[in-house]
Amino acid sequence: NAGVTQTPKFQVLKTGQSMTLQCAQDMNHNSMYWYRQDPGMGLRLIYYSASEGTTDKGEVPNGYNVSRLNKREFSLRLESAAPSQTSVYFCASSNNSPLHFGNGTRLTVT
Amino acid sequence: RKEVEQDPGPFNVPEGATVAFNCTYSNSASQSFFWYRQDCRKEPKLLMSVYSSGNEDGRFTAQLNRASQYISLLIRDSKLSDSATYLCVVNPRAYNNDMRFGAGTRLTVKP
Numbered sequence: 001n002a003g004v005t006q007t008p009k010f011q012v013l014k015t016g017q018s019m020t021l022q023c024a025q026d027m028n029h030n031s032m033y034w035y036r037q038d039p040g041m042g043l044r045l046i047y048y049s050a051s052e053g054t055t056d057k058g059e060v061p062n063g064y065n066v067s068r069l070n071k072r073e074f075s076l077r078l079e080s081a082a083p084s085q086t087s088v089y090f091c092a093s094s095n096n097s098p099l100h101f102g103n104g105t106r107l108t109v110t
Numbered sequence: 111r112k113e114v115e116q117d118p119g120p121f122n123v124p125e126g127a128t129v130a131f132n133c134t135y136s137n138s139a140s141q142s143f144f145w146y147r148q149d150c151r152k153e154p155k156l157l158m159s160v161y162s163s164g165n166e167d168g169r170f171t172a173q174l175n176r177a178s179q180y181i182s183l184l185i186r187d188s189k190l191s192d193s194a195t196y197l198c199v200v201n202p203r204a205y206n207n208d209m210r211f212g213a214g215t216r217l218t219v220k221p
Contacts, residue, residue: 035211042114042197042211043154092154097142097201098208101153 003094006091006102011057013081013109021076023091031094032074033058034066036087037104043090049074081109111136116212124220127188131215134180135196143181145173146197148214154197157183188219217221 004025013019025032030051035043045058048066063085065077074093078085086109091102116133123129135143143160158165160172160181171184181200185192198212 029142040118041211042112042209042213045209097159098156099154101155104151104153 004091004093004100004102006089006105009103010106011062011108013078013107015082015109016078017081018079019081019107020078021091021104021107022073023075023087024073025091025093025100027093027095027100028071029093029095030071031096032068032105033092033094033099034064034074034076034091035090036085037090038087046076046089047100078107081107084099085107085109111198112212113137113210114212116196116198116215117220118213118215120216120218122220123188125188125190127219128184128186129188129217130182130184131196131198131217132180132182133200133212133215134178134202135198135200135210136179136211137200137202138176138179140179140200140202142201143172144199144201145170145172145181145183146199146211148195148197150194154211185217188217190219190221193217193219 007022033048034046047066049055052071089105092099145157146154147157148154164173169186173182194216197214
């Protein structure tokens with residue numbers, strides 16, 4: 001039972017570099033989400049995809065882009081990383097409640 | 111004011127103790143409520159949903175007070191394995207895309 005799989009688990013980037021975080025789910029969920037988690041703050045929604053072919057901005061979308069490649073996969077791209085994007089990123093999926101999270105990606109931007 | 115506020119703790123309690131966490135939310139129209147558990151450096155996992163009439167799952171009891179806009183989580187007979195951060199989650203709408211997370215309350219249960 002893989003559930004929600006995220007890659008990579010860890011990444012260090014230099015300011016200005018780009019990268020894509022990958023997420024795949026095998027639960028046939030319609031909705032997928034990207035969150036970031038910072039110390040002292042709750043998880044904040046970056047982007048979500050309510051269904052295949054649609055994406056929408058969440059609470060903190062600036063500096064990110066997403067692609068819902070198919071029903072299983074939802075990727076998050078940082079075009080030009082900034083130190084403010086140092087965070088732990090979680091992908092999640094659901095068919096309404098509850099949310100099922102991936103293991104997270106720890107990203108450091110220096 | 112944050113949309114969902116929790117006491118960050120930490121709460122340090124001995125095994126067997128009863129501990130309670132509260133969480134307040136600002137949107138009076140919020141429709142659904144949850145408690146998630148997050149272990150250190152792991153992903154959040156659903157602990158329980160919170161229903162209007164209150165609900166219990168083993169040693170865990172969740173309650174909702176819409177008039178005062180807070181939810182609570184009571185843990186009875188604490189176990190060492192209950193040590194984690196507990197996240198309060200509020201959904202102002204029917205769709206998951208609007209979930210609002212509290213920053214979490216850290217619990218440490220000591221022998």
